[in-house]
Amino acid sequence: MSSSRPTLPPLPDSEMGRLFLGTDWSSTPLGAVQRWPQSLRIAVSICLNSRFPMFVWWGPQLINIYNDAYIPVLGKRHPRAFGRPAREFWNDIWNVLGPQVDEVMLHGRPTWNERELLVMERNGYAEETYFTWSYSPIHNELGGVGGLFCACTEETPRVIAERERDALVRSAQDTAQTLQTWFDNAPGFIALLRGPQLVFEMVNKAYYQLVGHRPLQGLPVFEALPEVRKQGFEEILQRVYESGQPFVGRAMRLMLQSGPDSPLVERYVDLVYQPVVEASGAVRGIFAQGHDVTEQVRAVQALQEADQRKDEFLATLAHELRNPLAPIRQAVQLAKMQRLPAGQNAWALDIIERQSRHMGLLLDDLLDVARISSGRLALRRKQVSLASVVDAAVETARPLLDARHHRFTQSLPPHDVLLDADPLRLAQVLSNLLSNAAKYTDDGGAIELRADEEGGQVVIRVRDNGIGLSATSREQIFQMFSQVAPALGRAESGLGIGLALSRGLVELHGGTIEAHSAGIGRGAEFVVRLPALVGAASAAPAASPGVATGAPSREVLIADDNVDALSSLALLLEIAGHRVHTASDGKEALATAEQLRPDVAILDIGMPGLNGYQVAREIRARPWGGTVHLIALTGWGQQEEQQRARDAGFDHHCTKPTDPQALYALLAQRT
Numbered sequence: 001m002s003s004s005r006p007t008l009p010p011l012p013d014s015e016m017g018r019l020f021l022g023t024d025w026s027s028t029p030l031g032a033v034q035r036w037p038q039s040l041r042i043a044v045s046i047c048l049n050s051r052f053p054m055f056v057w058w059g060p061q062l063i064n065i066y067n068d069a070y071i072p073v074l075g076k077r078h079p080r081a082f083g084r085p086a087r088e089f090w091n092d093i094w095n096v097l098g099p100q101v102d103e104v105m106l107h108g109r110p111t112w113n114e115r116e117l118l119v120m121e122r123n124g125y126a127e128e129t130y131f132t133w134s135y136s137p138i139h140n141e142l143g144g145v146g147g148l149f150c151a152c153t154e155e156t157p158r159v160i161a162e163r164e165r166d167a168l169v170r171s172a173q174d175t176a177q178t179l180q181t182w183f184d185n186a187p188g189f190i191a192l193l194r195g196p197q198l199v200f201e202m203v204n205k206a207y208y209q210l211v212g213h214r215p216l217q218g219l220p221v222f223e224a225l226p227e228v229r230k231q232g233f234e235e236i237l238q239r240v241y242e243s244g245q246p247f248v249g250r251a252m253r254l255m256l257q258s259g260p261d262s263p264l265v266e267r268y269v270d271l272v273y274q275p276v277v278e279a280s281g282a283v284r285g286i287f288a289q290g291h292d293v294t295e296q297v298r299a300v301q302a303l304q305e306a307d308q309r310k311d312e313f314l315a316t317l318a319h320e321l322r323n324p325l326a327p328i329r330q331a332v333q334l335a336k337m338q339r340l341p342a343g344q345n346a347w348a349l350d351i352i353e354r355q356s357r358h359m360g361l362l363l364d365d366l367l368d369v370a371r372i373s374s375g376r377l378a379l380r381r382k383q384v385s386l387a388s389v390v391d392a393a394v395e396t397a398r399p400l401l402d403a404r405h406h407r408f409t410q411s412l413p414p415h416d417v418l419l420d421a422d423p424l425r426l427a428q429v430l431s432n433l434l435s436n437a438a439k440y441t442d443d444g445g446a447i448e449l450r451a452d453e454e455g456g457q458v459v460i461r462v463r464d465n466g467i468g469l470s471a472t473s474r475e476q477i478f479q480m481f482s483q484v485a486p487a488l489g490r491a492e493s494g495l496g497i498g499l500a501l502s503r504g505l506v507e508l509h510g511g512t513i514e515a516h517s518a519g520i521g522r523g524a525e526f527v528v529r530l531p532a533l534v535g536a537a538s539a540a541p542a543a544s545p546g547v548a549t550g551a552p553s554r555e556v557l558i559a560d561d562n563v564d565a566l567s568s569l570a571l572l573l574e575i576a577g578h579r580v581h582t583a584s585d586g587k588e589a590l591a592t593a594e595q596l597r598p599d600v601a602i603l604d605i606g607m608p609g610l611n612g613y614q615v616a617r618e619i620r621a622r623p624w625g626g627t628v629h630l631i632a633l634t635g636w637g638q639q640e641e642q643q644r645a646r647d648a649g650f651d652h653h654c655t656k657p658t659d660p661q662a663l664y665a666l667l668a669q670r671t
Contacts, residue, residue: 008033009045014068017048019082028083029061037141043149053154056138058147062086062101073131073154075122093118104135104148111135115155130155188291189269192276193221195285198237200224210267210292212258227257227264237286240273244283247273249290251297268297328355360657379422379508383533386417386451386458393430394449400438401447410449417451417458418533421509426530429502429513433462433526436498440524441466453532457511460528469517469524477515478503506530554578554667557596559589559615560604560633565656569602572660578667586610590618597624600667603650605634605641613648620649631666633658 011017026032033041040058047054047067055066064086071078074089081089090097096118100111114132121127133152140146189207191200200216208216211225221237222229231254240247249271255264271290275283331348390412401408419426430449437447441464448463469477478499506513511530517523556578560566563584570580581596583589587609593601601619605612612632619625632645632653645653652666 008041009049011045012049014048015071016066016068016082019079020044020048020065023083025083028063029059030063030083037146039138039140040146043138043147047149050151053152055150055152056147057086057101057150058138062105062147064089070152073122073152076124077122090120093120100135101148104137105145108137108145110137115159128156130159188289191216191288193237193286193288196241198222198241198286201285206292211256212262214259225256227255231255237273240275240286241283244275244277244281246275251293266294267292268294325355325359328352331355356657379425381420381422384419384421384423384426386419387412389419389421389423389426390430390449390451390460392423392427393434396427396431397434397438400435404438404441405444406438406441407444407446408448409446412451413453417453419458419509419530420533421530425505426509429505429528430460430462432498432502433528436526437462437464437466437524440464456532458530458532460530461525462528463523463525465523467524468520468522469515470520474515474517478513552668554599555596556580556667557583557589557593557598557601559583559586559592559601559607559612561585561607562604565604569660569663573663573667576660576664576667586612586615589615593619593628594622598628600629600631602631602633602663605632605636605645613644616645616648616650629666631663 011020030036030040036044040056043056044065047056047065050067051069053067053069053073055064055070057064062085064081064084066074066082074081077089086101087094087098096116100113103109103111112134115130116132118129118131119126120129122129131152132155133150136149137145138147138149184205187206189210190202190204191207192202193199194201198221200219200221203216208214214224216224222234228234233254236247236249239245249269251268252271254267254269256267257264269290270293271288274287274289276285276287278284328351331351334348335345335352390410394408394410434447434449441447446465449460450463451458451460453459503513506528509530511528513526513528516525516527556573558566558570558573558580559582560569561584566582566584570582573580581592581598583592586607589601589603589607590610593615601615603612603615607615610618612634616630616632619628619630630650630652632648632650633656634641634645634653635656642653654662654666
């Protein structure tokens, strides 16, 4: 009688070895083990004794025999897959396996698959798995293919690990790229300094821009930027590296080169030096971050300088206004004396008139500068002779030139030169330059005005041999409230706005003005360049203003809440032959106008009750108000105020203090 035990080499004492021995193979399509072909027995023996995942599929139904190492591949399919047809338990991936099985079983060709993706449900859910495997044919006793042998390796953990590694690498690269992008696009300069030698490891674009795009990366700080070594930064960085304590600096002055052979340029920086500390506590390097605040620092310095000039200006203004006030008060006291001789009384009145005019000029200069700064000054251009402008300027400056005993010479082109200019404003510029030359030149000095035609321009030079200018003063003197330092020691020093006003007026004419000097004590030259009119006809001589005589008497209403201004103006107009009525506020002015119906109403603007604009509108609204000649008299002279006066119905706008002759002329125009 034959034994029922399989005639196989010894099998391992393993789960699948025991399962093999416990299986009744005679009830399977393979039949009893004794009848198996030798090739199958050898293949099964190799499979069960191996620790490498293996299986054998035999016969047309591909009956499955596998080892312990293959159990994890099957998952929940184990153990029912043992001894069963392969397609029954691998139906979810048979679209991949089937064609390869056919290659082996039908054609006897082995297959090879490396890290093939198989989506299977082996643990109750669909999952991506990756396997490397080979199918090899097992031949039967007749030489045909009886089955196949498979050795496989699950690559899923490795593929996932590599995928995660690649993702980490990409993430790291993305992070590095993002960091570099952040680095480069940071609003300030950033650098990472490595090790005790403080080698530039990372540098952003702003840092390169700060230092003139010199090579930095891989170089120690003070090798790359040698000019910084003696400016205190070396000690600060060393202290941060050795102590591990950060450093914060505000508006630190830094002298830098924009290139290897470039001169040093002053910059100001806000910066932070933050030590980079390892887990062990050791300092690995320094993270340097900051901002170039040069423009902000200079703006603050400019504001401080402007504030200082403003304070000096206010002090000078007080001085300049007190100077004429003192003789005015003294002259008033003299004029009030009953026994003052007539000659001395006239002399006192001359003082009052002269000093009042001086105060008016100071105020006019202030208003002109304000109008130029805000773009509200309008020039009254016309064709004008250069010679006539120079004559007017010299006439204005002549008293000061003579008082200082200066030798004055002038030189003009041999033929008359025409300008498209406001003659009054241009003469104001030249008289200011001549007056400055007279003030800043010691008595008995030499002053010259020379004009030439150069390339379609008129070039006017005013030279003196006075106190001269320093290099810094040559530009500062054209700023508001600026004066040459020694001017405080000189009489009639002025407000420090004359040259700022002159520059503004020259630029409004399309010209330029500049100052030259060889230095302190060596005189100065101011050069004005203006466009000349080419081929223009000679300018017609300006007509002399006539003096109105025999002006008719007018019924005049004056309204002003300033009692002194009201009474003095009323007296001036009464002396001129007009019938004058007064009101001290807006309501009284309207009531008086209603009763009087005057020929002319001169109204202050800033009055209590009703202001001048309101009174003017009320008068114009009356049936009789259209014939009243309305004159606004106010301390506000801006163009907007003049427009408001016109909108309210005024015929004229006069700025205080008003020349009485101008008022006489306006009253004479009334028909």
